[in-house]
Amino acid sequence: MKKTLPLKVSISGVRGIIGESLTPQIAARFASAFGTYLGPGQVLVGQDTRPSGTMLKKAVLSGLLATGCQPVEVGVLPIPTILFLTHEKQARGAVVVTASHNPPEWNGLKFIGAEGLYLRRSQVEEFLDIFHQGEFTFVAAERIKSPLQEKNAGELHLEKILSRLKVKAIRGRGFRVVADCANGAGATLLPQLLRELGCEALLINTDLSGHFAHQSEPVPENLGELCRRVKEFGADLGLAQDADADRLALVDEKGRALGEDLTLALAVAHVLGKKRDPVAVNLSASMAIDDLAARYRVPVIRTRIGEINVVEAMLDEGAVIGGEGNGGVIWPEIHPCRDSLTAAGLVLEMLAESQKPLSVLAAEFKKYHLLKDKMDCPAELAFRAVVELRRRYHSEKISTLDGLKISWPDSWVHLRPSNTEPIIRLLAESRSAVRSRRLIERFKKEIKSIIRKLA
Amino acid sequence: MKLLKLNLSGVRGIVGQTITPELVIDFASAFGTMLPAGTVLVGRDSRKSGLMVQEGAVAALLSTGHEVRNLGICPTPVIQFLVRQQRAAGAIAITAGHNPAEWNALNFINSQGTYLNEFQGSELLDIYHLGRFAHQKLKKSPAVINELNPEEVYFSWLSQKLRTEEIARARFKVVADPCNGAGAGLVNKFFSLLGCELVAVNNEPSGYFPHDPEPRPRNAGEVASLVRATGANLGFLLNSDASRVSLVTETGETLSEEYTLPVVAGYYLQQQPGPVITSLSTSRMIEAVAEKYGVPVIRTRVGQSALIQVMLQEDGALAGEGSGGLAFRNFQPAFDGFAVMGLVLEAMAVQQKKLSELVKVIPRYHIVKDKIVCPPHRLHSLVAETRKLYPRAEVNSLDGLHVSLKDAWVHIRASSTEPLIRIIAESQSAARAQLEVDKVVAFLNRLLG
Numbered sequence: 053m054k055k056t057l058p059l060k061v062s063i064s065g066v067r068g069i070i071g072e073s074l075t076p077q078i079a080a081r082f083a084s085a086f087g088t089y090l091g092p093g094q095v096l097v098g099q100d101t102r103p104s105g106t107m108l109k110k111a112v113l114s115g116l117l118a119t120g121c122q123p124v125e126v127g128v129l130p131i132p133t134i135l136f137l138t139h140e141k142q143a144r145g146a147v148v149v150t151a152s153h154n155p156p157e158w159n160g161l162k163f164i165g166a167e168g169l170y171l172r173r174s175q176v177e178e179f180l181d182i183f184h185q186g187e188f189t190f191v192a193a194e195r196i197k198s199p200l201q202e203k204n205a206g207e208l209h210l211e212k213i214l215s216r217l218k219v220k221a222i223r224g225r226g227f228r229v230v231a232d233c234a235n236g237a238g239a240t241l242l243p244q245l246l247r248e249l250g251c252e253a254l255l256i257n258t259d260l261s262g263h264f265a266h267q268s269e270p271v272p273e274n275l276g277e278l279c280r281r282v283k284e285f286g287a288d289l290g291l292a293q294d295a296d297a298d299r300l301a302l303v304d305e306k307g308r309a310l311g312e313d314l315t316l317a318l319a320v321a322h323v324l325g326k327k328r329d330p331v332a333v334n335l336s337a338s339m340a341i342d343d344l345a346a347r348y349r350v351p352v353i354r355t356r357i358g359e360i361n362v363v364e365a366m367l368d369e370g371a372v373i374g375g376e377g378n379g380g381v382i383w384p385e386i387h388p389c390r391d392s393l394t395a396a397g398l399v400l401e402m403l404a405e406s407q408k409p410l411s412v413l414a415a416e417f418k419k420y421h422l423l424k425d426k427m428d429c430p431a432e433l434a435f436r437a438v439v440e441l442r443r444r445y446h447s448e449k450i451s452t453l454d455g456l457k458i459s460w461p462d463s464w465v466h467l468r469p470s471n472t473e474p475i476i477r478l479l480a481e482s483r484s485a486v487r488s489r490r491l492i493e494r495f496k497k498e499i500k501s502i503i504r505k506l507a
Numbered sequence: 508m509k510l511l512k513l514n515l516s517g518v519r520g521i522v523g524q525t526i527t528p529e530l531v532i533d534f535a536s537a538f539g540t541m542l543p544a545g546t547v548l549v550g551r552d553s554r555k556s557g558l559m560v561q562e563g564a565v566a567a568l569l570s571t572g573h574e575v576r577n578l579g580i581c582p583t584p585v586i587q588f589l590v591r592q593q594r595a596a597g598a599i600a601i602t603a604g605h606n607p608a609e610w611n612a613l614n615f616i617n618s619q620g621t622y623l624n625e626f627q628g629s630e631l632l633d634i635y636h637l638g639r640f641a642h643q644k645l646k647k648s649p650a651v652i653n654e655l656n657p658e659e660v661y662f663s664w665l666s667q668k669l670r671t672e673e674i675a676r677a678r679f680k681v682v683a684d685p686c687n688g689a690g691a692g693l694v695n696k697f698f699s700l701l702g703c704e705l706v707a708v709n710n711e712p713s714g715y716f717p718h719d720p721e722p723r724p725r726n727a728g729e730v731a732s733l734v735r736a737t738g739a740n741l742g743f744l745l746n747s748d749a750s751r752v753s754l755v756t757e758t759g760e761t762l763s764e765e766y767t768l769p770v771v772a773g774y775y776l777q778q779q780p781g782p783v784i785t786s787l788s789t790s791r792m793i794e795a796v797a798e799k800y801g802v803p804v805i806r807t808r809v810g811q812s813a814l815i816q817v818m819l820q821e822d823g824a825l826a827g828e829g830s831g832g833l834a835f836r837n838f839q840p841a842f843d844g845f846a847v848m849g850l851v852l853e854a855m856a857v858q859q860k861k862l863s864e865l866v867k868v869i870p871r872y873h874i875v876k877d878k879i880v881c882p883p884h885r886l887h888s889l890v891a892e893t894r895k896l897y898p899r900a901e902v903n904s905l906d907g908l909h910v911s912l913k914d915a916w917v918h919i920r921a922s923s924t925e926p927l928i929r930i931i932a933e934s935q936s937a938a939r940a941q942l943e944v945d946k947v948v949a950f951l952n953r954l955l956g
Contacts, residue, residue, distance in 0.1 A: 071643050106651060110562040110566035114566060115563075117559035188527075193609045196558070
């Protein structure tokens with residue numbers, strides 16, 4: 053069988069392997085389709101630090117120029133900063149050359165619409181129709197514009213964050229912080245944010261030359277160096293960004309990685325303490341969020357997986373805080389998107405105001421154990437297996453919003469066929485790690501037997 | 508109908524119709540696949556579509572693993588010079604030369620600084636059609652280096668090649684019209700190096716063309732009136748990439764672009780004797796000049812690529828054609844508008860003659876040019892049909908049909924840049940030349956229905 057090339061087109065854009073599936077031709081076609089979809093106007097173009105970024109960016113510029121758009125090059129910046137700037141500068145949209153946390157041989161394009169929001173599902177469908185039909189509205193030569201270059205556009209984002217935090221209180225504490233930028237785009241702004249907040253910061257992995265220091269997902273197994281440095285430096289906390297700086301994980305003052313889901317719980321606790329309004333999180337976020345919402349008597353809206361789904365629910369329901377359990381904190385006060393810079397600011401403000409060490413603040417949420425796993429399963433069988441499980445568990449408390457989530461009084465399991473890979477993702481949470489593991493194993497076994505029967 | 512023309516030296520079309528980002532990237536990827544590893548230069552004329560094309564071309568070259576030196580808006584002869592000077596693997600010149608503003612083109616230049624030869628051109632097309640490009644994994648990105656003022660080293664080389672002091676001593680006043688193309692602005696530097704006083708028009712590289720960027724009498728009205736008004740010694744018109752020149756005399760006479768070759772050859776062959784390479788479509792005027800110096804004239808297919816290859820093979824002293832593009836053996840194997848302007852001034856300075864005097868010694872011929880729009884798939888068969896008009900005449904079919912008659916010649920050929928048949932006839936009598944063109948046009952129109 054011919055080897056299939058991994059080019060993944062999904063709601064969040066396109067990703068592929070450079071030199072194999074993601075070529076400048078494809079990038080230019082996507083940019084031409086996007087320019088056709090948006091119509092002539094300003095479009096921001098940003099990138100992460102991958103070595104193939106400049107090549108793809110140039111192909112994108114060509115496609116945007118040909119469709120009459122005026123690209124505004126903002127260079128290497130965190131994704132949330134580009135989302136924020138798209139809104140701030142009233143651009144038609146933005147294209148970001150990034151493959152988020154995929155390995156370095158990958159790259160991709162993310163498409164951002166007006167107001168700095170990722171495209172909604174319906175918008176993605178319209179845009180992809182244009183791409184697939186291949187009918188692009190190229191403008192006549194005399195209507196082609198010249199690109200603009202914006203240096204230091206990120207400062208606007210920092211200004212906005214600082215204007216919404218209790219800067220004086222944070223500065224007064226003079227926190228010692230170790231920050232791991234994973235050699236990603238976060239290194240362009242996090243050091244300056246910490247400086248403005250009066251922190252004494254030790255920065256690691258701030259190299260923007262495009263070589264990831266470690267696997268860039270901010271999960272505990274990738275944060276060994278950060279944990280060690282926090283102890284050596286006697287820091288109050290450690291901050292770990294992912295490569296495009298939308299997610300944040302924390303390390304406490306004892307040098308222990310807290311797990312990504314804790315970042316959201318802390319941010320929700322802090323913001324609800326000041327303002328009682330709804331919270332929106334996806335189906336996979338910890339039960340700690342429900343406990344917090346109950347304490348402050350505000351509703352929790354649960355959404356499908358995917359940042360744009362949470363953002364839409366937040367905007368629709370007037371949520372004051374929300375996000376994802378993977379360290380993606382959304383505080384619409386700054387901009388409705390996952391933002392590690394905003395998350396870092398909220399956590400520092402919480403530490404400053406509570407006068408408690410991070411390990412103590414975190415302890416409250418330590419009673420839950422959220423485990424993640426996945427199993428191989430052909431896409432077609434995965435969906436049928438989930439349908440069968442829905443039938444078997446219909447009398448339990450279930451949600452079929454995205455895959456299948458079954459909830460019990462103090463535990464749940466969430467089973468979700470991946471959109472992009474032939475796997476099923478399994479998440480389980482309970483009050484003990486052993487029980488969570490047992491839940492996952494039980495459903496793995498059950499899915500396997502269903503697949504055997506189906507196949 | 509969508510216009511896209513492929514020829515040996517590149518690909519040319521109308522922006523947004525056929526010159527699209529994807530086509531640009533495909534061709535530049537094919538070129539990058541063909542080239543050995545190394546640096547590739549990229550420059551463009553001033554057209555508004557230039558950056559769109561350039562970004563696509565640079566993306567493709569990076570993808571095939573080549574370091575890119577971006578020369579920005581830069582005349583093609585400067586790009587060609589820098590390829591050799593910097594030992595680059597090749598270059599892409601983004602310019603549609605004399606075509607109107609809605610056109611653009613990729614012109615591919617090899618490591619010798621010349622347009623691709625026949626073999627390289629067909630290799631490029633094979634790779635393009637096959638569509639398998641050597642996209643690299645880019646674990647480390649090749650650099651993109653922006654070169655500021657790339658013309659400086661070129662001008663310092665050129666001013667050493669020319670008899671700069673003698674030109675300066677003559678204190679010429681010149682009018683120049685770079686048509687807001689790649690030569691705009693640079694003419695100031697160039698003529699000040701030669702100690703000339705410059706009156707320039709259309710001298711902003713804005714890409715807005717006040718007239719078609721084709722140096723010929725039809726577009727020379729502004730220059731002619733300025734020459735007369737300022738009492739200048741002569742006037743120059745350039746195309747959009749400064750590779751072709753036409754002349755206006757001190758009396759304001761707008762010379763046909765056919766005159767550029769014999770005027771310059773009349774001086775240059777004296778310094779550098781050797782064969783003259785020209786195309787089948789170029790005026791007979793050059794024969795008289797060559798005869799005077801006892802050197803042969805070698806006729807080739809039309810176009811810079813063909814002329815330069817023959818010039819290199821035959822050790823030609825110069826190569827040039829009736830479009831006003833000339834290359835010189837001891838300069839560089841490229842049509843170079845600055846070298847042409849410099850040598851015209853040098854001829855006037857050294858021989859202490861006015862331009863009209865240099866023109867006067869050239870026998871007068873009358874050249875008549877016409878063209879017929881023709882569907883691309885019938886271009887070559889219709890040209891071949893015209894053979895029937897001349898059953899007994901001496902013909903040369905190197906490039907279309909070239910017919911030598913007793914008192915005239917006529918050349919019928921498919922354009923390599925547009926879907927046109929060009930008909931050119933020349934005779935010492937204007938009426939005679941017109942008659943021959945009319946005969947062919949009428950014949951072709953009948954065939955086209």
